[in-house]
Amino acid sequence: AQKTAAQETASVTLPANLRISNPDRIVDPQTGTTKIALVRYYALVAPLMMPHLKDRPMAMVRAPDGIEGQLFFQKHLDRYKMAGVVQLDPAIFPGHPPMVKMQAAEGLLSAAQMNVVEVHTWNGTVPAIARPDRMTFDIDPGEGVSWAQIQEAAMLVRTLLQELALPVFLKTSGGKGLHLVVPLKKQFDWDTVKDFSKAVVDHLARTLPDRFVAKSGASNRVGRIFIDYLRNGYGATTVCAWSARARPGLGISVPARWDELKSLKGGAHWTVLTVHERLADGNAPWADYEKSRTALAAAMKKLGFTP
Numbered sequence: 001a002q003k004t005a006a007q008e009t010a011s012v013t014l015p016a017n018l019r020i021s022n023p024d025r026i027v028d029p030q031t032g033t034t035k036i037a038l039v040r041y042y043a044l045v046a047p048l049m050m051p052h053l054k055d056r057p058m059a060m061v062r063a064p065d066g067i068e069g070q071l072f073f074q075k076h077l078d079r080y081k082m083a084g085v086v087q088l089d090p091a092i093f094p095g096h097p098p099m100v101k102m103q104a105a106e107g108l109l110s111a112a113q114m115n116v117v118e119v120h121t122w123n124g125t126v127p128a129i130a131r132p133d134r135m136t137f138d139i140d141p142g143e144g145v146s147w148a149q150i151q152e153a154a155m156l157v158r159t160l161l162q163e164l165a166l167p168v169f170l171k172t173s174g175g176k177g178l179h180l181v182v183p184l185k186k187q188f189d190w191d192t193v194k195d196f197s198k199a200v201v202d203h204l205a206r207t208l209p210d211r212f213v214a215k216s217g218a219s220n221r222v223g224r225i226f227i228d229y230l231r232n233g234y235g236a237t238t239v240c241a242w243s244a245r246a247r248p249g250l251g252i253s254v255p256a257r258w259d260e261l262k263s264l265k266g267g268a269h270w271t272v273l274t275v276h277e278r279l280a281d282g283n284a285p286w287a288d289y290e291k292s293r294t295a296l297a298a299a300m301k302k303l304g305f306t307p
């Protein structure tokens with residue numbers, strides 16, 4: 001028989017030495033999800049999530065009073081020590097406290113104990129932090145934009161990237177939209193990758209002006225889509241695959257196959273409560289990700305972009 005979500009997460013074994021305070025505190029009033037259920041969620045997805053966290057500076061969203069309370073976007077440890085979360089060389093961001101990374105799966109659990117709900121990562125890895133290893137396009141439904149338009153926009157971005165012979169992988173954001181990720185060889189610096197991603201978005205806005213706008217800002221955007229390339233700047237972050245979101249319903253960010261796009265119901269197609277439907281697929285939709293890493297030079301030339 002199919003296990004229910006509650007049975008699925010209840011069967012997750014937590015480390016014997018893990019201490020969770022206020023385990024029954026409600027994190028998401030809409031679903032009644034408790035802190036301990038979220039800890040179990042992270043224990044469940046840790047093996048799937050760790051490859052996406054490896055060597056990346058990260059930021060965390062804490063919700064100490066639940067997701068309807070104040071949220072804290074946290075890039076440093078500050079006074080919170082979390083076993084399995086380690087500080088990086090402060091030279092990555094001079095003049096700031098050290099950035100952090102997830103060193104071990106244990107870190108996901110100690111973060112959840114500290115009321116972390118979301119984990120976001122940079123587009124680059126340490127020690128080669130000067131050269132990003134991926135490019136991200138964030139597809140957001142603005143006012144007056146339907147989910148069908150988002151699905152179509154994702155297809156159009158994919159088509160352009162394919163014409164440029166770039167690989168592109170799809171994930172749900174766990175929120176409202178979709179994230180498209182291009183795995184890169186570590187070759188160009190951040191500004192070059194960001195400028196190139198802007199050139200891709202500008203090209204789309206020029207060729208399909210009824211669908212896309214090149215500028216952010218709500219006013220010129222009604223009914224049209226701004227493909228957000230600003231996730232490609234130094235220090236910018238995007239929610240990590242398998243992270244939960246601090247929004248009602250606790251959507252999760254999940255790697256998906258392109259042929260699934262049509263069947264997705266929204267950015268929160270999968271949630272903490274329905275993750276069991278997706279565990280068997282795991283990261284399989286992105287199986288080709290590592291071997292797809294591409295150099296950008298040919299695509300730059302094709303698009304007429306000069307670094």
Ligand code: ATP
Pocket residue numbers: 059073120138139140173174175176177178236237238239267
């Ligand atoms: P959706 O699909 O709903 O658009 P999303 O993950 O694409 O979801 P947001 O949840 O709006 O978009 O997140 C915006 C991005 O800005 C996040 O990826 C996060 O890394 C970053 N961010 C969020 N809050 C802060 C903050 N307080 N300071 C700096 N960066 C932040």
Ligand code: MN
Pocket residue numbers: 138139140173177178
């Ligand atoms: Mn978005």
Ligand code: MN
Pocket residue numbers: 138140228
């Ligand atoms: Mn955005």
